[in-house]
Amino acid sequence: MIIELREFTRVEGNGKAEIVVENGEVKDVRLKIVEGPRFFELLTLGRHYYDVPDLEARICAICYLSHSVASVLGIEKAFGVEVSEEIQLLRELGLIGELLESHALHLYLLVAPDVFGYPDAIRMATKHGELVKEGLALKAFGNSIRELIGGREIHGINVKPGGFGRYPTVEELENIERESGALLRLARRAVRLFASLEPYGEKAGHFVATDGYLWGDKLISDEDGSFHYTERIEERSLVYSFAKQSRYKGEPFFVGALPRLLLKAEMLTPTAKRLFEEHREKLATGYVSYNNLAQAIELVYALERAGEIAKKLLDKGIKGENVPVEVKEGEGIGYVEAPRGVLIHHYRIDSGGKIAYSNIITPTALNHAMMEASLFKEARKLYGETDETVLVQRLEETVRAFDPCISCSVHIVKL
Amino acid sequence: MMDKLKLAVFELTDCGGCALNILFLYEKLFDLLEFYEITEFHMATSLSEGSHYDVALVTGTVSSQRDLALLKEARNHSDYLIALGTCATHGSVQASVEGSIREKLKRVYGDEGNPMRALDSKPVVEYVAVDFALPGCPYDKNEVYQVLMDIAKGIEPVKKDYPVCVECKLNEYECVLVKKGLPCLGPITYGGCNAACIRSGLGCIGCRGPLPGEVNPASEYEILKDLGYDDDYILRKFKTFARWEP
Numbered sequence: 001m002i003i004e005l006r007e008f009t010r011v012e013g014n015g016k017a018e019i020v021v022e023n024g025e026v027k028d029v030r031l032k033i034v035e036g037p038r039f040f041e042l043l044t045l046g047r048h049y050y051d052v053p054d055l056e057a058r059i060c061a062i063c064y065l066s067h068s069v070a071s072v073l074g075i076e077k078a079f080g081v082e083v084s085e086e087i088q089l090l091r092e093l094g095l096i097g098e099l100l101e102s103h104a105l106h107l108y109l110l111v112a113p114d115v116f117g118y119p120d121a122i123r124m125a126t127k128h129g130e131l132v133k134e135g136l137a138l139k140a141f142g143n144s145i146r147e148l149i150g151g152r153e154i155h156g157i158n159v160k161p162g163g164f165g166r167y168p169t170v171e172e173l174e175n176i177e178r179e180s181g182a183l184l185r186l187a188r189r190a191v192r193l194f195a196s197l198e199p200y201g202e203k204a205g206h207f208v209a210t211d212g213y214l215w216g217d218k219l220i221s222d223e224d225g226s227f228h229y230t231e232r233i234e235e236r237s238l239v240y241s242f243a244k245q246s247r248y249k250g251e252p253f254f255v256g257a258l259p260r261l262l263l264k265a266e267m268l269t270p271t272a273k274r275l276f277e278e279h280r281e282k283l284a285t286g287y288v289s290y291n292n293l294a295q296a297i298e299l300v301y302a303l304e305r306a307g308e309i310a311k312k313l314l315d316k317g318i319k320g321e322n323v324p325v326e327v328k329e330g331e332g333i334g335y336v337e338a339p340r341g342v343l344i345h346h347y348r349i350d351s352g353g354k355i356a357y358s359n360i361i362t363p364t365a366l367n368h369a370m371m372e373a374s375l376f377k378e379a380r381k382l383y384g385e386t387d388e389t390v391l392v393q394r395l396e397e398t399v400r401a402f403d404p405c406i407s408c409s410v411h412i413v414k415l
Numbered sequence: 416m417m418d419k420l421k422l423a424v425f426e427l428t429d430c431g432g433c434a435l436n437i438l439f440l441y442e443k444l445f446d447l448l449e450f451y452e453i454t455e456f457h458m459a460t461s462l463s464e465g466s467h468y469d470v471a472l473v474t475g476t477v478s479s480q481r482d483l484a485l486l487k488e489a490r491n492h493s494d495y496l497i498a499l500g501t502c503a504t505h506g507s508v509q510a511s512v513e514g515s516i517r518e519k520l521k522r523v524y525g526d527e528g529n530p531m532r533a534l535d536s537k538p539v540v541e542y543v544a545v546d547f548a549l550p551g552c553p554y555d556k557n558e559v560y561q562v563l564m565d566i567a568k569g570i571e572p573v574k575k576d577y578p579v580c581v582e583c584k585l586n587e588y589e590c591v592l593v594k595k596g597l598p599c600l601g602p603i604t605y606g607g608c609n610a611a612c613i614r615s616g617l618g619c620i621g622c623r624g625p626l627p628g629e630v631n632p633a634s635e636y637e638i639l640k641d642l643g644y645d646d647d648y649i650l651r652k653f654k655t656f657a658r659w660e661p
Binding site: 007009051143165 | 426427428430432433439441448453457460463477478481482507513519522523524525533534552611612617622
């Protein structure tokens with residue numbers, strides 16, 4: 001017998017799951033990505049490098065800037081371009097805006113309704129209006145940073161190889177410094193809320209993240225040493241999904257806020273680090289549902305770090321100078337921490353500046369096997385114990401904890 | 416008090432941005448909810464209680480049999496259907512990937528079959544009649560707000576009829592095409608984004624699709640040729656969001 005779950009709600013994109021039951025026992029769970037294929041790597045082949053980050057941004061609206069930055073980093077690596085500290089700080093600021101916007105969306109609008117027993121945040125607002133408003137305030141602030149650095153709330157084109165189209169003004173940076181401090185109180189409240197929830201789902205066996213907090217030159221894991229994705233991560237196609245599945249040394253693994261905290265806690269800002277220490281024991285159990293708590297702690301990190309960056313840039317003064325980009329044949333990988341985990345853009349570029357090879361692996365594709373394992377465990381535990389409505393709801397919550405971005409996951413290619 | 420209009424958001428295959436942009440309306444979303452009740456919007460709510468919709472917003476391209484079935488469902492059960500965003504109105508970037516679906520699946524997934532019944536991505540407007548088409552990748556959120564408010568008040572929403580250049584001039588931005596020699600599709604692209612890309616000092620990438628009517632793509636082509644861009648580059652640029660063959 002196969003129990004077919006309806007399409008997931010309150011997640012980004014279109015996906016569903018089916019549970020295979022034999023002799024009254026759950027034998028298998030299949031996570032089906034039913035969103036149509038979008039072929040982004042094919043889209044970029046033969047394209048001039050300069051236009052590629054703008055196109056790749058369209059992979060995902062929630063984390064478009066992560067895609068732009070990963071794409072720009074891959075291209076710059078291929079050309080051997082090194083940018084100034086100012087450009088690096090501004091890129092980081094943009095990624096922080098995206099982290100705030102995305103985590104706030106996930107925690108307040110998608111997950112919180114589960115916590116309080118509502119079908120959505122709009123209906124939840126009748127009783128918990130303050131909380132919804134706080135979430136929207138964080139989200140709006142994140143979006144305003146994203147618009148400032150990216151050029152637009154969604155799919156901006158301001159992030160370019162070698163720098164930016166437009167640089168922020170002193171006044172705009174002062175606003176960021178002021179507002180990030182003012183919002184910190186709300187983020188701390190979110191940490192208290194999500195720390196109070198019981199764990200569910202599967203414990204992750206392996207964690208993977210980039211070697212810097214929001215981007216890096218390589219990947220790290222819970223094992224020793226840094227590595228390129230090609231050395232330890234393998235992808236394979238599935239007949240029932242438009243997303244490929246990835247494994248770390250043959251096993252499911254986890255990318256996202258929880259792996260970032262567990263692998264890189266020493267890089268956190270002071271308050272975020274303190275909150276991490278306070279909840280370390282819980283987080284270290286590795287339950288994927290604690291990803292929600294980890295995201296709440298990252299809200300604190302993001303606000304603190306945004307203030308630090310704005311201050312640093314204001315102290316030094318904005319120069320607004322792009323680094324010249326010289327076209328030559330090359331290969332490069334951009335690693336970025338999208339809000340929901342590691343994002344990889346890998347390119348080979350020919351001597352004319354055109355893309356000859358492109359491989360993009362998104363966080364949801366990396367987490368796909370782990371999501372299935374988590375659903376399987378939860379389904380096994382609950383099947384026969386509760387009625388189907390509760391089972392389905394709990395499975396949806398399990399998927400939601402990964403903060404999946406299904407649109408992103410459907411064009412995962414090895415050419 | 417009059418009954419609220421039933422509003423549905425249907426997402427076909429896309430980046431999620433056109434649905435997300437509705438949530439980005441913030442307080443204005445709550446203003447809309449004075450007139451509308453959301454009965455279908457799977458990114459934002461677990462409720463799905465509609466069988467008839469006064470207004471349906473459909474985002475994304477038709478890229479699978481699932482999308483096609485959902486689109487027909489939306490069309491058959493709604494009075495006023497809006498194709499929202501460039502995927503729905505023109506196909507956007509994903510429809511510009513060349514080759515047959517079978518060939519593309521083979522290159523990506525290494526499989527000859529098509530078990531998930533994928534289709535070549537096409538805009539919504541190629542499959543069903545729509546009552547209004549609002550392009551943009553993403554569309555301007557204030558524009559969708561205005562359109563929904565107009566409908567709620569019984570006014571037929573206005574279609575824009577000018578290129579991006581008009582908004583660029585109104586904002587007094589420097590012309591990046593003439594002054595910087597950047598490839599800018601502003602002169603031939605449907606306005607309504609408030610010249611977002613030129614605000615960043617960069618060229619318009621044409622994400623709202625070509626303005627119908629009296630634009631002059633041949634002249635734009637000549638300008639870009641004179642600036643030193645080659646045929647392949649220019650044609651790809653023209654084709655990216657709207658599969659436009661000048």
